[in-house]
Amino acid sequence: MTSATEGAAATMGRVAGRIAIVTGAASGLGKADAMRLAEEGARLIVTDVNETDGRSVAEACGGEFIRQDVADEQSWAALIDHTVTNYGGLDILVNNAGVAPIANIETTTTDEWRAVMSIHVDGTFFGCRAAMAAMANSGGGSIINMSSIAGRVGLSGYLAYSAAKGAIAAMSRSIAVHCREQKNHVRCNTLQPGSISTPMVHAAVEASTGIKLMEQDDPEAMRVAMGIGEPIDVANMVLFLASDESKHINGTEIVIDNGDSVDYARR
Numbered sequence: 001m002t003s004a005t006e007g008a009a010a011t012m013g014r015v016a017g018r019i020a021i022v023t024g025a026a027s028g029l030g031k032a033d034a035m036r037l038a039e040e041g042a043r044l045i046v047t048d049v050n051e052t053d054g055r056s057v058a059e060a061c062g063g064e065f066i067r068q069d070v071a072d073e074q075s076w077a078a079l080i081d082h083t084v085t086n087y088g089g090l091d092i093l094v095n096n097a098g099v100a101p102i103a104n105i106e107t108t109t110t111d112e113w114r115a116v117m118s119i120h121v122d123g124t125f126f127g128c129r130a131a132m133a134a135m136a137n138s139g140g141g142s143i144i145n146m147s148s149i150a151g152r153v154g155l156s157g158y159l160a161y162s163a164a165k166g167a168i169a170a171m172s173r174s175i176a177v178h179c180r181e182q183k184n185h186v187r188c189n190t191l192q193p194g195s196i197s198t199p200m201v202h203a204a205v206e207a208s209t210g211i212k213l214m215e216q217d218d219p220e221a222m223r224v225a226m227g228i229g230e231p232i233d234v235a236n237m238v239l240f241l242a243s244d245e246s247k248h249i250n251g252t253e254i255v256i257d258n259g260d261s262v263d264y265a266r267r
């Protein structure tokens with residue numbers, strides 16, 4: 001790309017005019033994803049169960065907030081209908097909403113297991129299925145499903161969460177191959193972040209170490225010392241996968257952890 005066209009692309013934005021839904025966007029990674037996509041020209045529909053924070057994120061990124069529990073199957077048909085009717089199509093779906101209760105194989109209750117599965121696995125399945133026709137009719141699209149390093153390595157304290165995140169990665173591969181077979185120009189990829197500084201990870205750090213990260217004298221220095229990434233580290237990859245820059249990338253899992261999960265010597 002020449003510098004002249006680079007300049008033009010920057011002016012228009014890397015996802016200019018694209019219609020994007022980000023779930024669980026009231027906080028943490030979803031919020032950062034929505035803001036980054038909006039910065040590069042996307043039109044945002046922000047969903048969450050948290051109405052207050054969801055509305056302020058929508059306002060900040062010039063988008064629309066819709067209250068949605070991703071585990072509610074009916075909510076998906078309504079959301080996609082609303083999007084197609086009011087925006088003319090759907091180009092980007094970030095299935096990000098999630099919870100991460102801490103419990104191992106001996107302490108996970110059946111109710112906890114089912115709640116985690118319904119939000120992560122059912123929610124991602126409902127979202128992908130509901131979006132498929134709308135994206136195909138828009139000439140293609142990009143689905144980005146939020147897995148985790150927990151779906152790849154063994155974390156004893158996150159039994160249901162790990163199972164759900166592994167299922168999301170496997171589901172995404174199947175969806176990617178389906179889209180390839182259909183030649184519908186829809187792509188489906190998965191992100192597997194390690195620890196990133198969000199309310200979810202602050203709670204996990206406090207539970208495992210007693211450290212309240214955000215109450216430290218210098219939270220930023222502590223974050224770096226603990227090897228914890230920033231939401232923008234994930235949001236930049238969401239942007240890349242949402243844009244045509246990644247048009248030949250489909251069915252992959254991208255680990256975002258600064259090498260943490262492959263650092264054998266550290267163990």
Ligand SMILES: NC(=O)c1ccc[n+]([C@@H]2O[C@H](COP(=O)([O-])OP(=O)(O)OC[C@H]3O[C@@H](n4cnc5c(N)ncnc54)[C@H](O)[C@@H]3O)[C@@H](O)[C@H]2O)c1
Nearest residue numbers: 024026027028029049069070096097098148195196198200
């Ligand atoms: N932060 C990390 O280190 C990390 C690492 C790997 C994966 N992830 C994944 O990234 C995603 C975002 O996590 P985060 O760290 O930003 O957490 P977070 O707690 O800051 O944000 C999660 C958001 O999801 C929303 N949510 C929860 N249940 C919902 C439901 N049923 N329907 C709709 N919205 C719901 C919450 O209200 C919240 O706004 C999750 O899927 C999480 O598992 C996070």
